[in-house]
Amino acid sequence: MLNKRAKAHLLLFMFMFLLILNFSLSQGDELKLLLSFKSSINDPSSFLSNWNSSTPLCLWHGISCNNFSRVKVIELIEKNISGIISSSIFHLPEIESINLSTNRFSGEIPSDLVFSVFLRYLNLSNNHLTGGVPNCSISLEILDIGNNLFSGNIPPQIGVCSNLKELHLEGNNLVGRIPSSISNISSLQILTLACNELIGQIPHALSKMKSLKWIYFGHNNLSGAIPRELFNLVSLNHLDLVDNNLSGQIPSSLGNLTNLQYLFLYENKLTGLLPRSIFGLKKLVELDLSYNHLSGEIPELIIELKSLEILHLSSNNLTGEIPSLICKISSIEVLNLADNNLSGTISPCLGNFSNRLSILDLQSNSFHGTILETFREDCGLRNINFNGNKLEGSLPRSLANCKNLEMMDVGDNKINGTFPYWLYTLPELQVLVLRSNKLHGVLQSSKIIHPFPKLRILDLSNNDFTGPLPKGIIKNLKAMMNLSEQQSSLQYMQGRYYYYHVNLTVKGFYSEFPEISKTLTSIDLSNNNFHGEIPSVIGKLRSLRGLNLSHNSLGSQIPTSMGNLTSLEWLDLSSNKLTGQIPNELTDMTFLAFLNVSHNRLTGPIPQGKQFSTLENGSYEGNLALCGFPLSKACNNDGRKQSSPSFLKEADDSESKISFGWKIVLMGYGCGLIFGAVIGYVTFRNGEPKWFVTLFRVKYH
Amino acid sequence: MAAPIWIWAFSVSLTVVPFVLGNSEGDALYTLRRSLTDPDNVLQSWDPTLVNPCTWFHITCNQDNRVTRVDLGNSNLSGHLVSELGKLEHLQYLELYKNNIEGTIPTELGNLKSLISLDLYNNNISGTIPPSLGKLKSLVFLRLNDNWLTGPIPRELAGISSLKVVDVSNNDLCGTIPTSGPFEHIPLNNFERNPRLEGPELLGLASYDTNCS
Numbered sequence: 001m002l003n004k005r006a007k008a009h010l011l012l013f014m015f016m017f018l019l020i021l022n023f024s025l026s027q028g029d030e031l032k033l034l035l036s037f038k039s040s041i042n043d044p045s046s047f048l049s050n051w052n053s054s055t056p057l058c059l060w061h062g063i064s065c066n067n068f069s070r071v072k073v074i075e076l077i078e079k080n081i082s083g084i085i086s087s088s089i090f091h092l093p094e095i096e097s098i099n100l101s102t103n104r105f106s107g108e109i110p111s112d113l114v115f116s117v118f119l120r121y122l123n124l125s126n127n128h129l130t131g132g133v134p135n136c137s138i139s140l141e142i143l144d145i146g147n148n149l150f151s152g153n154i155p156p157q158i159g160v161c162s163n164l165k166e167l168h169l170e171g172n173n174l175v176g177r178i179p180s181s182i183s184n185i186s187s188l189q190i191l192t193l194a195c196n197e198l199i200g201q202i203p204h205a206l207s208k209m210k211s212l213k214w215i216y217f218g219h220n221n222l223s224g225a226i227p228r229e230l231f232n233l234v235s236l237n238h239l240d241l242v243d244n245n246l247s248g249q250i251p252s253s254l255g256n257l258t259n260l261q262y263l264f265l266y267e268n269k270l271t272g273l274l275p276r277s278i279f280g281l282k283k284l285v286e287l288d289l290s291y292n293h294l295s296g297e298i299p300e301l302i303i304e305l306k307s308l309e310i311l312h313l314s315s316n317n318l319t320g321e322i323p324s325l326i327c328k329i330s331s332i333e334v335l336n337l338a339d340n341n342l343s344g345t346i347s348p349c350l351g352n353f354s355n356r357l358s359i360l361d362l363q364s365n366s367f368h369g370t371i372l373e374t375f376r377e378d379c380g381l382r383n384i385n386f387n388g389n390k391l392e393g394s395l396p397r398s399l400a401n402c403k404n405l406e407m408m409d410v411g412d413n414k415i416n417g418t419f420p421y422w423l424y425t426l427p428e429l430q431v432l433v434l435r436s437n438k439l440h441g442v443l444q445s446s447k448i449i450h451p452f453p454k455l456r457i458l459d460l461s462n463n464d465f466t467g468p469l470p471k472g473i474i475k476n477l478k479a480m481m482n483l484s485e486q487q488s489s490l491q492y493m494q495g496r497y498y499y500y501h502v503n504l505t506v507k508g509f510y511s512e513f514p515e516i517s518k519t520l521t522s523i524d525l526s527n528n529n530f531h532g533e534i535p536s537v538i539g540k541l542r543s544l545r546g547l548n549l550s551h552n553s554l555g556s557q558i559p560t561s562m563g564n565l566t567s568l569e570w571l572d573l574s575s576n577k578l579t580g581q582i583p584n585e586l587t588d589m590t591f592l593a594f595l596n597v598s599h600n601r602l603t604g605p606i607p608q609g610k611q612f613s614t615l616e617n618g619s620y621e622g623n624l625a626l627c628g629f630p631l632s633k634a635c636n637n638d639g640r641k642q643s644s645p646s647f648l649k650e651a652d653d654s655e656s657k658i659s660f661g662w663k664i665v666l667m668g669y670g671c672g673l674i675f676g677a678v679i680g681y682v683t684f685r686n687g688e689p690k691w692f693v694t695l696f697r698v699k700y701h
Numbered sequence: 702m703a704a705p706i707w708i709w710a711f712s713v714s715l716t717v718v719p720f721v722l723g724n725s726e727g728d729a730l731y732t733l734r735r736s737l738t739d740p741d742n743v744l745q746s747w748d749p750t751l752v753n754p755c756t757w758f759h760i761t762c763n764q765d766n767r768v769t770r771v772d773l774g775n776s777n778l779s780g781h782l783v784s785e786l787g788k789l790e791h792l793q794y795l796e797l798y799k800n801n802i803e804g805t806i807p808t809e810l811g812n813l814k815s816l817i818s819l820d821l822y823n824n825n826i827s828g829t830i831p832p833s834l835g836k837l838k839s840l841v842f843l844r845l846n847d848n849w850l851t852g853p854i855p856r857e858l859a860g861i862s863s864l865k866v867v868d869v870s871n872n873d874l875c876g877t878i879p880t881s882g883p884f885e886h887i888p889l890n891n892f893e894r895n896p897r898l899e900g901p902e903l904l905g906l907a908s909y910d911t912n913c914s
Contacts, residue, residue: 490745490746490748507761509764511755513756514751514752514756515748515751515756517746517756517758519745519758545758569758569759569761569772590774590775590776590799591758591759591772591774592772593759593761593770593772593794594761610774610798611772611774613842613844614770614772614794614796614820614842
């Protein structure tokens, strides 16, 4: 008979035994489940090489165990694994976290899958998974299946995951409407549905999800108005509805979102005025409402946005003037009001922004008056774009204070004065567009040793500049001489949340560059009154891609040094007074796609070969005496013969003709006929050979 | 009642077409980029995320943003051409001469109905000259010289009345030289250095291309 103590010990012993038994049995199960997973995948980098029975499970690569040595975490991120995700890993009894992101998994997640009750984190993003959105479970807190090929609707059952904190469905092929049942996920903080093909309205029911902080619905086909109720979500920090079909006005209840820091509504069809309540959002850092149909004025109230760093209101129908005190927003870095109907003068304030202001884009509005402002000594501007307004007067000298200036575009205005030589010292200036203004005078050589050290794009076209081409400047444009295409990757000029853009005449057409590559180089001095020679130092600009000197009064020969411009893709020298021949050296320009030397006084043979075999006679018309392909006028052989063989021989070069058909046959036939007739006459006349004569029994006397 | 709506919807959808097509030309060119080896980085600017390829270096477009020229001569490129090139319906000049391109001439190049100049000379291109090139009714210049091309000169080329220059010298072509249509005016030395080429065909008699493939 056991006493109480012994009984207790026995119970404990049995319990421990069962526990250990259970424990080891389950260990065996887990092994099978994981090996089943391994068998349905390809692992080219052999990351799972130690997944075998000789290694303890908890030491397998990518596996972490909990305190009871059960598999808790599977993490196989960016291991180049492909194949199917076997449902076995979801049956691991104590699995809490599965992360298989950034691999090449394919196939579907079975729709009848039941997850373990412990599973809190499931990340299958950045794979090639297809099929419908997988079921949810009450335990899940984070579900990320973004950037796959999931299709079909967002299932209404998604509301079952009522404990989800984050739901990432972005970057798939999901269609249909956003189900209202999503609002059952009351604890959701982050909801991303961006980059799908969702339609319909944003459900009002979303307003019940009081914990929502981030909403990303961009790049879909959502339509209708933004529901007023959406702005009851006072926790909202980040709202992105860009690139949809949303219409109607921005509800004024927007002002309730006191925690809102990022508001992106660009590329929609929103109408109406800017709601005044927007300007009460004290925490707002980035605001982008561009590419809509918003109208009305920008109220002075805007200066209340004390935290604002990025403001894009471009491509709307805004009118009125820029608030005169706008520079009180001392935090602002990017101010983009381009492509509206704003008017008035450019307030002095705009030059007096804090040194934080880096991008100022007022392109395509109706601003008038002079650019009066004094740019401060610590001017931090990197990009000034006033293109396409009605500005006049001359450019302020204080622009030289903007030592960080990379791009200045004041084209298409009525600015007068002489060339702003004080810009020569700007150490970072890469793009200078003064095109289509009323600038005049001579471009004097600079006294500075290295003027425009980083200049790559220079457009002075359509002005009244006179005098010779600035040899002293050209020979010092270092950035157009040695740009290496060996830079490791393509780079565009950009600021914070802003791509620099420019319009240039390229290959004969005025074209838009929505992004500017850091290796784009171009000089356009066309439509001015430059005279004199094309300096041969132009040949030093080896990295130049485009050169336009057309419509001037240049009167020299084309320098042979131009043959060194081996990166040149377009060359326009038309409508000048250039003389002499087109140098053969220009055939070294093996990327030349557009050449215009028309309307000059050029003579002599056109260079032949390489790109010159691809140019048409429009390139050469209106000259004195050019000859050779592609012109129909052949060149004389007077010692100036072309060095490379011309492909096109004359049509009457009979020795090389290969059409001989009938003529040759007739010739042979005719010869034979004559020969035979002579022999026959002689034979019958002489009566010899007798057998022949007898054969024909011809009596010939 | 519904008919006008259909007409309206159709015409609206047509406005979308240029945007869609502009991108597909960029995709075709990007496929070419991926199949070429480019040690000098001449294709670095070929960014498929841009709305069209018209700002790419070595690409020229017309005012409708369709590609009219590809100028990649003398660029140290190797690798091979791709059939997607045939999608560039407005392409007039395809300049790929003086590179190390290998592989064959895709038959889909016969779809380039606006093509004026096809310059593949001085490469390592092999295979035959596709008869589909006979569909290039705007072609003026066909320069395939200095490659490793084999097979016959397709008679279909004689149907291109605009053809002015043909140069297939220094290859391994066989059969006979066409003599009709545009080939009446092509000089014989544009066919030289093809050891197996038998000379001009004889017109009016049965044509033959014996053992030529």
